[in-house]
Every structure is written in C-alpha cells, then in structure tokens.
Amino acid sequence: MVLKNKTILITAAGQGIGAASARACAAAGAQVIATDLDAGLLAALGDEPNIQTRVLDVTDQGAIDALAADLPDLDGLFNCAGVVHHGTVLELTDADWNFALDLNVTSMVRMCRAFVPGLLRRAKSEGSAAILNMSSMASSEKGFINRTAYGATKAAVIGLTKAIAADFVARNLRCNALCPGTVDTPSLRGRIASAPDPVQAEKDFIARQPMGRLATVDDLTPTVVHLLSDGSRFVTGQAVLVDGGVTI
Structure with a gap:
C-alpha cells in the first residue's frame, strides 16, 4: 500500500489513462479525488x-480555486487532462493552437497555482509531496508528423515541470512528467475511427512502436503510482518515458 494515507487528485479521470490511474492509486491505498469535465x-x-x-473544468480558474478550497491538502496531483491536435503547422488555426495550449499547458499552471500551497504544507509535515504532469514521447523527446500543436505543447509541459521542480526541490515537493508512447485509449480509438482508412491508421500507430503493439493503460499505471509515492522521493524534474522503445 505505497500510497496509504495519501490524498491524490487526478484530472481527466473519466476514462483512459486518468481512470486507470485513479483505480491504481486507490488500490495502492490512496484516497483519490477523480475529476473530469464529463459527469x-x-x-x-x-x-x-x-x-x-x-x-471540474480545468480551463476555469474559478472552479479550480473553489475545489481547492473545499478539499484537504493534497499529497499528490496528477495533471492528466489534454487534447491531441492532428495536423502540420499549415493546418493549425489560431483557435486550434489556443485550445491546445490552454488545455495541455495552461490548465496545469492553473491547477498548480491552486494546489501547490497545500502540497507544500503536506511536504513540510510528511517530508514529501508530488506533482505528475502528463507529457508525451511526442514532445522535446521526439517529433512526429501531424503533431505540431501537440508536440509543442507537450514539450512545454516538460519545461514547466522542470521549472516547478527547481522552484520547490528544497521544500520536498517533487514534480515530474510522464511521457507515454502510443496508448490504446478511447481518445486513440476516436482518432483511428475518424481516419480515412481506420484499419491502416491502426496499423500505422502499431508500426511506430518497436514492441509491435500499442501500450495499455496498465503499462503506465505502475509508473504513475511510483512517481506519486515516496518510493520516488529522490526523483524530480524528470521526463519519464514509458514508450515501448520508440525513443531508443
């Protein structure tokens, strides 16, 4: 029970990686606050x-602040919410860019502004607290075609993570970024289904994974639990790849 007596908040916990992480953290002993825009x-x-x-709408600072005021101090925060924009810079409208930046990066800034004070209090009293931000292998780690907005914003998440880690390392608040490979989630299935040739699209997603398969959410949750637990208390400011070898 590596998360026993810890309170963990997870955004975008309604499905996919967020839901699996909520269940895994609860199974590891945490009290989990699972948030999502979709009730x-x-x-x-x-x-x-x-x-x-x-x-919770993570684009609404007022709603975030109200939730923070209504909850006990957190031991861990997993900023999981995000969106995947498909296209090159030539297909990227200002509206697309602004939405990707707001949901993929600024939402994490909002959440940290609201919850870091409580995390610092827990870090002081318990000796450790943790933030985990969802990035991607498509970021500063590697470029992918048709992922201009996604890759740029996920690279920004890594920079944000390192900055937060540096600011609070001496106060026992850690901050790391999770960088998954291609994960079989409802979001991915939606992108596959919307492709002109869904069968070929699925084959293409699998082909870029050297292990020859998509990741499952259960491939990721052990790392999520570890990075939110005291077992990673000497790990901070890292972009942790769980990508099945794509970036070897």
Whole structure:
C-alpha cells in the first residue's frame, strides 16, 4: 500500500489513462479525488472504494480555486487532462493552437497555482509531496508528423515541470512528467475511427512502436503510482518515458 494515507487528485479521470490511474492509486491505498469535465464518465468510478468524483473544468480558474478550497491538502496531483491536435503547422488555426495550449499547458499552471500551497504544507509535515504532469514521447523527446500543436505543447509541459521542480526541490515537493508512447485509449480509438482508412491508421500507430503493439493503460499505471509515492522521493524534474522503445 505505497500510497496509504495519501490524498491524490487526478484530472481527466473519466476514462483512459486518468481512470486507470485513479483505480491504481486507490488500490495502492490512496484516497483519490477523480475529476473530469464529463459527469457521465465519472459515474463509472463513483461506487469504487477510496475514490470520490468531482466535476471540474480545468480551463476555469474559478472552479479550480473553489475545489481547492473545499478539499484537504493534497499529497499528490496528477495533471492528466489534454487534447491531441492532428495536423502540420499549415493546418493549425489560431483557435486550434489556443485550445491546445490552454488545455495541455495552461490548465496545469492553473491547477498548480491552486494546489501547490497545500502540497507544500503536506511536504513540510510528511517530508514529501508530488506533482505528475502528463507529457508525451511526442514532445522535446521526439517529433512526429501531424503533431505540431501537440508536440509543442507537450514539450512545454516538460519545461514547466522542470521549472516547478527547481522552484520547490528544497521544500520536498517533487514534480515530474510522464511521457507515454502510443496508448490504446478511447481518445486513440476516436482518432483511428475518424481516419480515412481506420484499419491502416491502426496499423500505422502499431508500426511506430518497436514492441509491435500499442501500450495499455496498465503499462503506465505502475509508473504513475511510483512517481506519486515516496518510493520516488529522490526523483524530480524528470521526463519519464514509458514508450515501448520508440525513443531508443
């Protein structure tokens, strides 16, 4: 029970990596606050032990501040919310760019502004607290075609992570970034289904993974739990790749 007596908040916890992480953290002993914009998606988590659900729009600073005021201090925060924009810079409108930047990066700034004071209090009293930010192998780690906005914003997440880690390293608040490979999630399935040739699209996603398969959410959750636990108390400012060998 490596997360026993810890309170962990996870954004975008209604499905995919966020939902799997909520379940894994709860199974590891944490009290999990699973948030998502979609109350319907959260319903599947509502009756599970050690998980409470809250509707949250991470683009709304007022809603974030209200939630922070209503919750106990956190031991861990997993900023999981994000969006994948498809296209080169030539297809990237200002509206697309602004939305990707707002959801993929600025939402993390908002969440940290609201919850870092409480995390610091827990770090002082318990000796450790942690932030985990969702980045990607498509970032400063590697470029991919048709991922201009996604790659740029996920690279910014790594820079944000390192800056937060540097600011609070002496106060026992750690901050790391998770950089997954291609994960079989509802989001990915939606992108595959919307492709002109979905069968070929799935083959293409699999082909870029040297292990010859897509990652499952369960390939990622052990690392999520570890980076939110005291087992990683000497790890901070890192972009942790769980990519099945893509960036070898």
